[in-house]
Amino acid sequence: MAVDHLSRTFSALADPTRRAILARLISGETSVTELAEPFEMSLPAISKHLKVLERAGLIVRSREAQWRPCKLEARPLKGASDWLERYRIFWEQSLDRLEGYLKELQGKEKRRGRKH
Amino acid sequence: MAGSISATADRELVVTRVIDAPRRLVFKAWTHPEHIARWWGPQGFTTIHCDMDIRVGGTYRFGMRSPQGTEHWKRGVYREIVEPERIVFTFAWEDPDGHPGYELLTTVTFSEQGTKTRLTLHQAMFETTEGRDGHVTGWTSCLERFADYMLTMA
Numbered sequence: 001m002a003v004d005h006l007s008r009t010f011s012a013l014a015d016p017t018r019r020a021i022l023a024r025l026i027s028g029e030t031s032v033t034e035l036a037e038p039f040e041m042s043l044p045a046i047s048k049h050l051k052v053l054e055r056a057g058l059i060v061r062s063r064e065a066q067w068r069p070c071k072l073e074a075r076p077l078k079g080a081s082d083w084l085e086r087y088r089i090f091w092e093q094s095l096d097r098l099e100g101y102l103k104e105l106q107g108k109e110k111r112r113g114r115k116h
Numbered sequence: 117m118a119g120s121i122s123a124t125a126d127r128e129l130v131v132t133r134v135i136d137a138p139r140r141l142v143f144k145a146w147t148h149p150e151h152i153a154r155w156w157g158p159q160g161f162t163t164i165h166c167d168m169d170i171r172v173g174g175t176y177r178f179g180m181r182s183p184q185g186t187e188h189w190k191r192g193v194y195r196e197i198v199e200p201e202r203i204v205f206t207f208a209w210e211d212p213d214g215h216p217g218y219e220l221l222t223t224v225t226f227s228e229q230g231t232k233t234r235l236t237l238h239q240a241m242f243e244t245t246e247g248r249d250g251h252v253t254g255w256t257s258c259l260e261r262f263a264d265y266m267l268t269m270a
Contacts, residue, residue, distance in 0.1 A: 097155040103137075
């Protein structure tokens with residue numbers, strides 16, 4: 001996954017309202033009016049958030065129905081979560097090696113201590 | 117291995133490990149290039165470049181090679197160095213053209229636990245485009261929820 005896509009995904013996820021919108025879309029396609037209901041926000045403000053989500057590829061808006069329902073698009077989220085998982089693995093394995101290295105280093109120090 | 121990966125209240129990446137070595141030595145292993153080069157990176161990776169200017173505002177750049185021969189470069193800036201307790205630095209992987217990607221703020225703390233050292237690594241997200249004032253909280257929990265959701269879709 002390209003870094004640009006990731007940045008866009010993360011920027012889109014950075015906002016609590018947008019995360020709430022995505023969470024709402026888990027239960028299925030929803031109209032903009034319905035999405036706006038739980039928030040104390042105007043329709044244009046919600047539309048702005050939807051545009052960010054749409055640009056990040058996190059939602060798609062149907063052009064067929066007149067009420068243009070919003071639908072969740074899971075693929076970019078999968079990419080972002082895979083990316084995070086790679087960091088987890090990176091640190092875990094690095095720390096395994098650090099432990100091994102420090103053991104080796106201390107062994108050397110001890111041997112040197114005995115010599116002197 | 118004595119350690120765990122857990123999620124804090126805001127669900128960012130936290131890795132803890134109790135290491136059987138004195139704190140001064142663990143801190144040294146994180147702050148000297150000749151040491152870092154020996155353990156940095158996943159199993160089987162070799163360090164091919166390690167240049168670090170360890171002071172607040174100083175930069176670092178590391179290169180490593182995977183067992184398959186692919187090179188990976190990362191770079192960042194040291195934000196805080198409190199010997200022997202804490203180091204804070206930014207962390208970004210470079211793309212093949214050498215441009216740094218998404219930047220993470222990493223905090224590593226070392227605390228004494230008897231003769232051992234408890235190491236806690238905390239990786240926080242912030243946005244590169246909109247500045248560093250607004251730390252992004254709660255987004256990883258969002259990712260986890262979607263991961264569950266995708267499992268139900270499969």
